Amino acid sequence: GCTEAAAPGKPPLIFRQLLDLESSTYTYILADAYTRDAIVIDPVDTMAERDAEIITEMGLNLLFALNTHVHADHVNGASKLRALFPQMRSVISRASGAQADVAVAPGDSVEFAGRSVVVRATPGHTDGCCSFVLDDRSMVFTGDALLIRGCGRTDFQQGNSKSLYESVHTQLFTLPNDTIVYPAHDYKGRGNSTIGEERMFNPRLTKDIEEFQRIMAGLNLAYPKRIDAAVPANMKCGLYD
Amino acid sequence: GCTEAAAPGKPPLIFRQLLDLESSTYTYILADAYTRDAIVIDPVDTMAERDAEIITEMGLNLLFALNTHVHADHVNGASKLRALFPQMRSVISRASGAQADVAVAPGDSVEFAGRSVVVRATPGHTDGCCSFVLDDRSMVFTGDALLIRGCGRTDFQQGNSKSLYESVHTQLFTLPNDTIVYPAHDYKGRGNSTIGEERMFNPRLTKDIEEFQRIMAGLNLAYPKRIDAAVPANMKCGLYD
Ligand SMILES: [Fe+2]
Ligand SMILES: [Fe+2]
Numbered sequence: 001g002c003t004e005a006a007a008p009g010k011p012p013l014i015f016r017q018l019l020d021l022e023s024s025t026y027t028y029i030l031a032d033a034y035t036r037d038a039i040v041i042d043p044v045d046t047m048a049e050r051d052a053e054i055i056t057e058m059g060l061n062l063l064f065a066l067n068t069h070v071h072a073d074h075v076n077g078a079s080k081l082r083a084l085f086p087q088m089r090s091v092i093s094r095a096s097g098a099q100a101d102v103a104v105a106p107g108d109s110v111e112f113a114g115r116s117v118v119v120r121a122t123p124g125h126t127d128g129c130c131s132f133v134l135d136d137r138s139m140v141f142t143g144d145a146l147l148i149r150g151c152g153r154t155d156f157q158q159g160n161s162k163s164l165y166e167s168v169h170t171q172l173f174t175l176p177n178d179t180i181v182y183p184a185h186d187y188k189g190r191g192n193s194t195i196g197e198e199r200m201f202n203p204r205l206t207k208d209i210e211e212f213q214r215i216m217a218g219l220n221l222a223y224p225k226r227i228d229a230a231v232p233a234n235m236k237c238g239l240y241d
Numbered sequence: 242g243c244t245e246a247a248a249p250g251k252p253p254l255i256f257r258q259l260l261d262l263e264s265s266t267y268t269y270i271l272a273d274a275y276t277r278d279a280i281v282i283d284p285v286d287t288m289a290e291r292d293a294e295i296i297t298e299m300g301l302n303l304l305f306a307l308n309t310h311v312h313a314d315h316v317n318g319a320s321k322l323r324a325l326f327p328q329m330r331s332v333i334s335r336a337s338g339a340q341a342d343v344a345v346a347p348g349d350s351v352e353f354a355g356r357s358v359v360v361r362a363t364p365g366h367t368d369g370c371c372s373f374v375l376d377d378r379s380m381v382f383t384g385d386a387l388l389i390r391g392c393g394r395t396d397f398q399q400g401n402s403k404s405l406y407e408s409v410h411t412q413l414f415t416l417p418n419d420t421i422v423y424p425a426h427d428y429k430g431r432g433n434s435t436i437g438e439e440r441m442f443n444p445r446l447t448k449d450i451e452e453f454q455r456i457m458a459g460l461n462l463a464y465p466k467r468i469d470a471a472v473p474a475n476m477k478c479g480l481y482d
Binding site: 020 | 259262288298
């Protein structure tokens with residue numbers, strides 16, 4: 001990821017993209033470069049120490065840990081980070097039904113000093129999936145809704161392929177073509193894409209809704225490795241006992 | 242990585258950071274967004290298909306494959322990419338002694354339409370290691386010379402810790418503090434750092450030269466997995482038979 005981005009009238013952004021090599025999960029750190037107020041998106045429990053080291057060294061004041069969804073593929077790291085940054089509050093969509101310090105709804109914004117991200121509801125992979133759009137629309141954090149040349153699976157938990165298709169087409173593909181897409185995962189080491197590229201080249205979501213539903217129904221994916229551990233823990237947004 | 246960066250008076254840059262999950266090697270694609278002329282830095286042989294797909298889909302005209310050094314830790318991908326992009330030319334430093342289409346020296350620039358990178362000699366990990374500085378000095382590609390909170394090993398091949406220390410201090414730490422550092426590897430999934438951060442927090446290179454040499458002499462690292470295959474292949478810059 002790149003480190004500083006300028007938006008007209010807004011403080012420069014400190015930005016970091018981090019990868020958990022085991023689960024291929026991306027975690028993002030965003031901060032207002034002047035005040036150092038910061039948020040983290042989709043932290044991973046096993047990587048809390050790495051993330052905390054970066055946050056501490058850079059002198060960031062971690063306000064919120066946002067989760068795009070209740071992850072089936074990893075236990076989130078909000079709880080571990082909270083132990084290190086007691087003022088931090090966890091954030092998840094109200095629609096997820098998960099416990100967190102702050103429950104957000106579509107249109108809500110999460111502010112960190114002069115910068116913010118806005119919540120969009122992007123259900124389909126799960127009921128409570130949401131995406132976070134940076135204030136200047138230069139970046140969108142899509143969780144497991146829109147992946148690079150792919151999308152999250154819709155065949156377990158609350159998965160619904162019709163809902164996913166509508167989420168992506170109405171909430172994400174309506175963003176500017178040059179909005180950078182930062183997903184929750186990529187299994188080929190590709191760090192990002194853009195809305196324009198996914199509108200042109202996403203092999204599933206460029207299809208019509210009927211074909212998309214057929215594709216998603218025919219994937220025959222394996223049961224994810226950590227789902228039994230991860231889902232109960234994440235329904236508490238990392239507050240597992 | 243981020244996708245578009247604006248530099249005053251220069252065409253917007255298309256930028257991609259890609260990771261080979263097996264060897265934790267980063268590959269970078271840079272292109273002039275107007276003409277689509279492009280370069281790739283440190284391609285990995287096993288990832289050529291992934292890289293080619295991105296280059297092709299984005300409509301890029303791949304001019305050069307640059308190598309920061311003769312890699313001990315992976316076989317580079319210039320040869321595989323050349324088969325797919327016949328007009329592409331491989332680039333490596335003259336000091337490396339390796340075969341390539343273009344041998345560059347410190348101060349040379351590699352141009353892709355309205356953008357360019359400039360070669361800096363950063364020996365120490367190997368004799369021929371170099372770094373590439375983007376025209377506006379917003380990014381530097383440091384290979385195995387400067388890593389995030391680390392540096393390349395200096396205990397085999399042509400490794401020389403004194404030389405590495407001098408390279409980093411005279412050629413890299415003299416860049417602006419906000420120049421983004423993009424290394425050849427990171428084993429913790431951290432995508433980038435900045436010159437300012439490494440000047441403050443690099444646990445090795447913030448030491449004086451004597452202590453640095455003691456640290457490097459005492460690392461007792463394991464012999465890299467792919468060195469026997471990689472070094473002979475890379476001495477030909479991927480033109481292995
Ligand atoms: Fe996930
Ligand atoms: Fe390397």
